[in-house]
Amino acid sequence: MAVQADAQSPEATETFGPNLPEPFNFENVAALAEERAASVYTQPVSKLVGSFADLDYDKYRGIRFRKDRDPLGGSKQFSVDLLSPGTIFYEPVQINLVRDGISEHIPFDPSMLEFDPSQFPDGADLETVGDMGWSGFRMRTFLNRPGVMDEFLVFQGASYFRAVARGTLYGLSARGLAIKTGSPDGEEFPLFTDFWIVEPQPGDEGVRIYAILDSKSVAAAYQFDVTPGAVTMVRTRMALFPRVDLRETGLAPLTSMFWFSPASRRAVDDYRPACHDSDGLQMHTGAGQNLWRGLMSPRNLQISSFVDSNPKGFGLVQRAREFETFQDAEALYHLRPSAWIEPEGDWGDGEVRLIEIPVENEFNDNIVSYWLPKDVIPGGQRTEFRYRLSFSALPPSDLPLAKVRQVRSGRSINVETTRSYIIDFDLGMFRDQLPQFQVSASEGRIVHAYLKALPEQHVLRLAFEFEPGRAELAELRAALTDNEGLALSETWMSRWAA
Incomplete structure (x- = not known):
């Protein structure tokens, strides 16, 4: 204080x-x-x-x-x-x-x-x-x-x-x-x-x-x-x-x-x-x-x-x-x-x-x-x-929210100017039913977003592509939600820069 x-x-x-x-x-x-x-x-x-x-x-x-x-x-x-x-x-x-x-x-x-x-x-x-x-x-x-x-x-x-x-x-x-x-x-x-x-x-x-x-x-x-x-x-x-x-x-x-x-x-x-x-x-x-x-x-x-x-x-x-x-x-x-x-x-x-x-x-x-x-x-x-x-090793956590386990990113195999993102969340409570998800970008466009469970890896994979267009900088966000938009995971954020 x-x-x-x-x-x-x-x-x-x-x-x-x-x-x-x-x-x-x-x-x-x-x-x-x-x-x-x-x-x-x-x-x-x-x-x-x-x-x-x-x-x-x-x-x-x-x-x-x-x-x-x-x-x-x-x-x-x-x-x-x-x-x-x-x-x-x-x-x-x-x-x-x-x-x-x-x-x-x-x-x-x-x-x-x-x-x-x-x-x-x-x-x-x-x-x-x-x-x-x-x-x-x-x-x-x-x-x-x-x-x-x-x-x-x-x-x-x-x-x-x-x-x-x-x-x-x-x-x-x-x-x-x-x-x-x-x-x-x-x-x-x-x-x-x-x-x-x-x-x-x-x-x-x-x-x-x-x-x-x-x-x-x-x-x-x-x-x-x-x-x-x-x-x-x-x-x-x-x-x-x-x-x-x-x-x-x-x-x-x-x-x-x-x-x-x-x-x-x-x-x-x-x-x-x-x-x-x-x-x-x-x-x-x-x-x-x-x-x-x-x-x-x-x-x-x-x-x-x-x-x-x-x-x-x-x-x-x-x-x-x-x-x-x-x-x-x-x-x-x-x-x-x-x-x-x-x-x-x-x-x-x-x-x-x-x-x-x-x-x-x-x-x-x-x-x-x-x-x-x-x-x-x-x-x-x-x-x-x-x-x-x-x-x-890891900070304390007191909320039952799925956490980001790992993130991968690279140039899209389809369009050179497009970026592919793979976000793995803890599978946890989603074994029986997939949640909803939200992905957004402050500039550019999000395309081809989908969610897939990988039980053997114990993760829920959210994948999407980001098309920057003419943007020089963009803030990206993604989260898992229930049907009413309530967060079931922490919110992942990243910055893309040209």
């Missing part, structure tokens, strides 16, 4: 006992962020020297955090690795540990690192190294196997962070804020500059992390309550202190990669049938609609807006969960997680915005989604938002 908050909250008045100082909490971080916002922004940059200068990818990977220097060494449930600066990570990050309510700074110390002798045969040059700051941190817990601590969360680089759930591998990323993404004026990349990791207590199933984000336009305080598991939940609270009115600022942003799939395979010569971290944007609107917008790698940058009021949820999803979909034994794209955003409270009017950027390989993220409020977030005052961000 977006609210104008007082400087103190009930949380800030808690104490551990008589005559003891107040424990470090969210309001401490908010006060620091508000102080930052009152000053002119200066981007922090470290001068990398000694063995941290001019590192290539392999050398950087040869620097590892020493397990015996774990700040959470007393925890039986969690461990943390502090990450070295180097390569593209040159902004200093200050990391603190909150123990018994007291914040303790952890200065950068190269003696806490190990240097792979195969990458540093002459040893590491640490004599000229000062406090360059860390570049981030990663956390581990018992996630997949008894007795083995697996990595489940990492904060590193600008305001990016990633998490995994049980049985998944790192894929898409979340971000603190998205400012002017896709703007012709250029994007503004805010930074997480400070973190406070709260030492978990015995029996804790999750960990609390505070952070400060800073940029030219805004300073902000964050609280992340992270609970790893079959669904890794990141419950998020943020207090924004804008230096200016925020107009093109996306909340709860997600960033992913989509190169090609059977639905969008433009000029790709690759042995794999598909290559992506996410294959669609799923939305549960405030009006109760369930939407699925398939992703694409366009010829030109594309921006799509889905107007809504008080959205129930949205996220970037990897529905393709079978190895056969990708045939990639190294990247294992079928194990990449989905990320789902559930706003807490009233987010008001706005839009889910999707940005798709042209890409020619799988090494750069090119998909961004976020919530863009309709109203300006005013400068000079505090505004709060809260939401739940879950990482899991």
Whole structure:
């Protein structure tokens, strides 16, 4: 919920006992962020020297955090690795540990690192190294196997962070804020500059992390309550202190990669049938609609807006969960997680915005989604938002609607300028009787549409052809319905561009 908050909250008045100082909490971080916002922004940059200068990818990977220097060494449930600066990570990050309510700074110390002798045969040059700051941190817990601590969360680089759930591998990323993404004026990349990791207590199933984000336009305080598991939940609270009115600022942003799939395979010569971290944007609107917008790698940058009021949820999803979909034994794209955003409270009017950027390989993220409020977030005052961000194989679903299983598209065998589309829905409740369907295009014409059950494949196939005519751009939609037009499936959407 977006609210104008007082400087103190009930949380800030808690104490551990008589005559003891107040424990470090969210309001401490908010006060620091508000102080930052009152000053002119200066981007922090470290001068990398000694063995941290001019590192290539392999050398950087040869620097590892020493397990015996774990700040959470007393925890039986969690461990943390502090990450070295180097390569593209040159902004200093200050990391603190909150123990018994007291914040303790952890200065950068190269003696806490190990240097792979195969990458540093002459040893590491640490004599000229000062406090360059860390570049981030990663956390581990018992996630997949008894007795083995697996990595489940990492904060590193600008305001990016990633998490995994049980049985998944790192894929898409979340971000603190998205400012002017896709703007012709250029994007503004805010930074997480400070973190406070709260030492978990015995029996804790999750960990609390505070952070400060800073940029030219805004300073902000964050609280992340992270609970790893079959669904890794990141419950998020943020207090924004804008230096200016925020107009093109996306909340709860997600960033992913989509190169090609059977639905969008433009000029790709690759042995794999598909290559992506996410294959669609799923939305549960405030009006109760369930939407699925398939992703694409366009010829030109594309921006799509889905107007809504008080959205129930949205996220970037990897529905393709079978190895056969990708045939990639190294990247294992079928194990990449989905990320789902559930706003807490009233987010008001706005839009889910999707940005798709042209890409020619799988090494750069090119998909961004976020919530863009309709109203300006005013400068000079505090505004709060809260939401739940879950990482899991698939997002939760509470409605008995048929979902899009797979989409294929290609040039029609009959007319070169016509496009064929094949949409497979879950067969589910339609085994005995076929439903009705609706297919539409904002421009051009839909022809030869039909519906067919494929029981052995457990899908209901909707096929049609799209004749664009003179159109340069068209929005396509399709859904299964009953005889009265009531939706029996989520609504599939796609954009066609010349």
